Amino acid sequence: MAGIKQEIEKIRDxxxxxxxxxxxxxxxxxxxxxxxxxxKRLADLEKAHPDLITxxxxxxxxxxxxxxxxxxxxxxxPMLSLDNTYSQDELREFEKRNQNLLxxxxxxxxxxxxxxxxxxxxxYRDGMLFRGATRGDxxxxxxxxxxxxxxxxxxxRLLGGKLPKNIEVRGEVYMTKAVFRKLNSEKETEGEKLxxxxxxxxxxxxxxxxPAMVARRNLEFxxxxxxxxxxxxxxPATHLESLHLLRDLGLPVSRHVALCRGLWEVIDFCxxxxxxxxxxxxxxxxxxxxxxxxxxxEKLGSTAKSPRWAVAFKFKARQATTVLKAIHLQxxxxxxxxxxxxxxxxxxxxxxxxxxxLHNEDEIKRRDFREGDTVLIEKGGDVIPKVVQVVSEKRxxxxxxxxxxxxxxxxxxxxxxVEGEAALRCENIACSAQVQRRIGHFASRTAMDxxxxxxxxxxxxxxxxxxxxxxxxxSLKKDDLAALERMGEKSAQNLVIAIEASKARPLDRxxxxxxxxxxxxxxxxxxxxxxxxxxxxRDAREEDLLRFEGVGPVMAESVVQxxxxxxxxxxxxxxxxxxxxxxxxxxxSRAGIFNGKTxxxxxxxxxxxxxxxxxxxxxxGGKIASSVGKNTDYVLVGENPGSKYTKALDLGxxxxxxxxxxxxISRSRKKPFSDDRQLKIDM
Ligand code: IVH
Numbered sequence: 001m002a003g004i005k006q007e008i009e010k011i012r013d014x015x016x017x018x019x020x021x022x023x024x025x026x027x028x029x030x031x032x033x034x035x036x037x038x039x040k041r042l043a044d045l046e047k048a049h050p051d052l053i054t055x056x057x058x059x060x061x062x063x064x065x066x067x068x069x070x071x072x073x074x075x076x077x078p079m080l081s082l083d084n085t086y087s088q089d090e091l092r093e094f095e096k097r098n099q100n101l102l103x104x105x106x107x108x109x110x111x112x113x114x115x116x117x118x119x120x121x122x123x124y125r126d127g128m129l130f131r132g133a134t135r136g137d138x139x140x141x142x143x144x145x146x147x148x149x150x151x152x153x154x155x156x157r158l159l160g161g162k163l164p165k166n167i168e169v170r171g172e173v174y175m176t177k178a179v180f181r182k183l184n185s186e187k188e189t190e191g192e193k194l195x196x197x198x199x200x201x202x203x204x205x206x207x208x209x210x211p212a213m214v215a216r217r218n219l220e221f222x223x224x225x226x227x228x229x230x231x232x233x234x235x236p237a238t239h240l241e242s243l244h245l246l247r248d249l250g251l252p253v254s255r256h257v258a259l260c261r262g263l264w265e266v267i268d269f270c271x272x273x274x275x276x277x278x279x280x281x282x283x284x285x286x287x288x289x290x291x292x293x294x295x296x297x298e299k300l301g302s303t304a305k306s307p308r309w310a311v312a313f314k315f316k317a318r319q320a321t322t323v324l325k326a327i328h329l330q331x332x333x334x335x336x337x338x339x340x341x342x343x344x345x346x347x348x349x350x351x352x353x354x355x356x357x358l359h360n361e362d363e364i365k366r367r368d369f370r371e372g373d374t375v376l377i378e379k380g381g382d383v384i385p386k387v388v389q390v391v392s393e394k395r396x397x398x399x400x401x402x403x404x405x406x407x408x409x410x411x412x413x414x415x416x417x418v419e420g421e422a423a424l425r426c427e428n429i430a431c432s433a434q435v436q437r438r439i440g441h442f443a444s445r446t447a448m449d450x451x452x453x454x455x456x457x458x459x460x461x462x463x464x465x466x467x468x469x470x471x472x473x474x475s476l477k478k479d480d481l482a483a484l485e486r487m488g489e490k491s492a493q494n495l496v497i498a499i500e501a502s503k504a505r506p507l508d509r510x511x512x513x514x515x516x517x518x519x520x521x522x523x524x525x526x527x528x529x530x531x532x533x534x535x536x537x538r539d540a541r542e543e544d545l546l547r548f549e550g551v552g553p554v555m556a557e558s559v560v561q562x563x564x565x566x567x568x569x570x571x572x573x574x575x576x577x578x579x580x581x582x583x584x585x586x587x588x589s590r591a592g593i594f595n596g597k598t599x600x601x602x603x604x605x606x607x608x609x610x611x612x613x614x615x616x617x618x619x620x621g622g623k624i625a626s627s628v629g630k631n632t633d634y635v636l637v638g639e640n641p642g643s644k645y646t647k648a649l650d651l652g653x654x655x656x657x658x659x660x661x662x663x664x665i666s667r668s669r670k671k672p673f674s675d676d677r678q679l680k681i682d683m
Pocket of ligand 1: 079081112116119172224288
């Protein structure tokens, strides 16, 4: 037993050393494969000897159940923000002020990168990671220890024998550009809302209630501040020494730090990095300049908002002007039609920009973008370039205001703009731009559950012309399938059987599978139970639909729109001819927690798309309305709410925040949300 214990400790130490080499020194000495093997060996040993598991074991990074809410923690020393400077002159003023306050001391500065991420505080007690928290409002933050433990660059226990063991560490959690790109491209495939930049993606990730989810996102950490928690202990005398100490303790510290003997060296560092910022694998939005000596820092002190001994030098937004050659329309996999600016290619921040999103019709109107205009484009902290404004002096004569076409550029169907929404949509289920995703949804497990019909095969079917919409699935023959590349006789046979079997799915599954916007599985079962047949739903008017608890105006409008399209009705006829079950039983609806209540949504929710939140409300018997009035029961408020929020306050309508909403829903479902992928469904 003693031997096993020793072996376990030895492997743990080895892993910690490798983490240190990888994350702190940036000099790994073993391959990922060997590292994984060590982890596996440790996990196996711990599984066989659970009594030997300790909380600081490298296998314990992802642990614990998803939480409903993060406990709030008070920062012993407030987490201040920094004053911003935007020019060399402002940096000189900072220097002048310091010299005045310190009556002519010779001041050394440390200049370091300003990571564009999320500030966190880590508390180590007796060398063990005790707690990790967000900055919050500076006074109080959220306890996100379980999430932070999943970051492999954050040591669960400190290194070094004689070094201090009770410390607070502050630093930035961030996401590299590569991880960000990969995450967004996955989101795109899933038809989910994209993150605007790595910083938002980091914030969104740290808010996750399920640490396992955080672990998958590969966040990084870099520390830039430490404080000894024992008042008697002797600590470093300068900021640079703090950084060295942090590194010795096993914490990652940026290697791009300069000790500057005068302001000109600071300015050199700032201008140098402003030029080189794009060579870094992560985003920075400036440089932080700090007085090096801690005794001088103390003399300078802080205001309520920020320390006097440090400033941020913020980089200018990266801008360029170019010509907006044309406005093209792009149909996304979810049917949203996005106007895209086709630009005269221009070099900006290390890449050639030739396209940029113009977001939506309202945005084009607001900024009055016209084809032929010279426009200003910008890459803020954002990775995705934006068209910011028109250079009006350069507008060519005769440039006409832009108006969005009323038909889908991919399939020619009439487009739809739902009241209160910015996006223009194509709702044709046979639209070539969407058909792959629609078939994927139709065949998915919670819909028609057609086993073996995966994304790659759907693409093959669509590209070969065998299938133009999901109605065509039912006329596929074994021989057609067997003739496809990488498809054997046996798999073709199995697929035909699976498709045949799906004909027996009950009506509610079929309704869900159709992919009507705002009709999730809950609403589908409500409609099936209320109307008893697909024909009855097809023939229902908005007012017929609205008679049922749980059907709100948004859903009713969407259902009517869906069946109004002839192309959609044609596909349904194919399903009828194939012998699918278009009828079911009429049922009484169950009482949901929002029965009969009318909701209005405003602002961006962090854990749901608007559609997913509406779906949940409707599933619980509530209705969605687009504007606040005296019949509104609740306004669900997200970040940056609009005028609907002020109106709610004016009218005295109850306001519900996202956390309360999640709590109510979770309680009703008796299961907390754990995975944002399930929630951010955008149908
Ligand atoms: S020092 C009291 N150093 O910038 C000073 N901050 O605008 C504490 N940040 O909230 C901050 N990189 O999130 C410092 N090298 C760095 C930084 C850094 C990024 C962030 C931090 C802070 C914000 C202030």
